[in-house]
Amino acid sequence: MRLHLLALLAKEPAHGYELKQALEQTFGSAYPSPNIGQIYVTLGRLEKDGLVRAVDVEQSNRPNKKVYYLTAKGRDLLTTWVDEPTEGPRVRDEFFMKLVLAPLTGIADRMALINRQRRHYLSLMSDLNDLLERTPPADRVAILLIEGAMLHLQADLDWLERCQEDLA
Amino acid sequence: MTPVVKTVNLVKIYSDGAVPVPAVRGVDLQVEPGEFVAVMGPSGSGKSTLVHMLGGLDTRTSGEIWLDGKRVDTLSESAWALLRREKIGFVFQFFNLVANMTVGDNVELPALLAGVSPKVARERRESLLAALNLTERADAAPAQLSGGEQQRVALARALANKPSLLLADEPTGNLDSRNTRDVLRLLGEVHKEGQTIVMVTHDARVAALADRLVSLFDGEIVDDGRIARRRSRTAGEVIDLR
Structure with missing residues (x-):
């Protein structure tokens, strides 16, 4: 799922739940609904590998949420994936x-x-x-x-x- | 080297109905001697119309067609008939064999019409029938043959006068996999001997024999490039048995 998330983040920065929704909306029933826990685990690994960057966004009355951005390295990996x-x-x-x-x-x-x-x-x-x-x-x-x-x-x-x- | 086929901004618009239908919309195609070009694309993409025009079986609306360095889109129907006899072999999805002649004579006829000596025509007939596993059917009438056998006869006939250009439109449309293998082998052999081939096909096995793939979409060429030949591999490397 790593590259699929990178592709979605290449379109626009998003937080985990938005990515889940984007996958569901883009693929409809053709894609098994992704587990939100799996998405966060994957995002954590992508961040560790320097492929995405997380930015904390403050929210009133709620805990901060993390918005993920694609890094240049992430974009390179995505391009390689698309090109091969x-x-x-x-x-x-x-x-x-x-x-x-x-x-x-x-x-x-x-x-x-x-x-x-x-x-x-x-x-x-x-x-x-x-x-x-x-x-x-x-x-x-x-x-x-x-x-x-x-x-x-x-x-x-x-x-x-x-x-x-x-x-x- | 003079290309065997060259088209310049070739256009075909069918205007039989109420609305004119563009089938081929500005195709520039050049095929060098000895090249094997596969033409693929969805139905309605103009691929059959294109090869029919190359064989003079359909007239162009505008643009130019050149065969062996000679402009041919301006030829009369009788001049086209002569040209086809001498230079072009054609295999269709439906075989168009002469019903009241034997299989052997069907194969031999084009070479005789093209002016080859009877001895050479006979030799050519025998080697083609043998290559396509049809020797025993030489004296049968086309109607006595299965669809697959008739298609192989049609291919043998198209190759009988060693045409400069072999045009084919879905030549394996009616063949089971064993018959297809015979056709593949023969096409591979004649191509190796230098036969120029332009072939419309949905069959990936046949298309994969080609050097080059031209993809049509909505009457235009959307892709034109080599089919990569890779190093030969063993079954384990090609087929994944998971």
Whole structure:
């Protein structure tokens, strides 16, 4: 969740509960409602790593609240996250997070993210083509496994196209 | 080197209905000899229209099309027919085989029409049918073949006269995975021998054979770049079994 929080803070400084609400509002039911305790623990770690900076804000009749700001180091990490290609089928939700969050921060636009990801998937597919070509037909389990990976990848590409139609 | 294909601000607007529909909106595309270009994009993005125009099967509204250094968008229909016979192989999603000719003759015909000697045409037919696992079906009529077999025949036919340009529109749309593997292998081989290919496809397995990906969206090119070739790896590195 670290990078998701950094992305939200790149948009605007916020306190923990606002981040929880922002995640819920941005993703709706697609995102499991984050535990507020987990958010504060994560923010504490981000602060320790110098990725965010906390500022105490006084409130009348209530304890001070901490507002979190993204640091330059945090922004660098976020940019690296947005810029590097996302791994294959098993972690595809990682790409979806980039797709939803990155444009909100002005770091990248969705069309560029989708195009880059499409080429990355095709390069993975090209690996699988080579692998299939090198696998003896008698090794049926391996072939099925490769075909399974190919189908996952095809589904990811089809879904990327849907994202492009609706979001870009 | 002269590019095999070059388009300049190519536009296609369909004006059959009440409202004119722009399908291709200013495409500049250049394909070098021996290049394999995959064209992808959502339905309605203009990809089929684009390759149909490149093959002279659809007329352009404005802009230029050049094939092998020659301007072709101004050609008459009969001049296009001649050009297709000599220079262009076309594979469609639906196969358009000649129904009253055998499979073998379907494959041999284009080479004969293009003026290749009967001996060479026959050799070419036999090697293509063998590569696509169709040798035993040579004397069958197209209607006796499965969809997958007919598609492989269509590919063999498109390659029979060694065209400067192979155009394909969803060539694996009807194939199961085993048939697709034969088609992939043949496409890989002819590409290695220098065949220039422009192919519209949704099939990532086929697109991944290409050197270059052109993505269309709303009739425009929104991405055009190489598909990275990575070092060959083992199954364990490519597939995560978690």
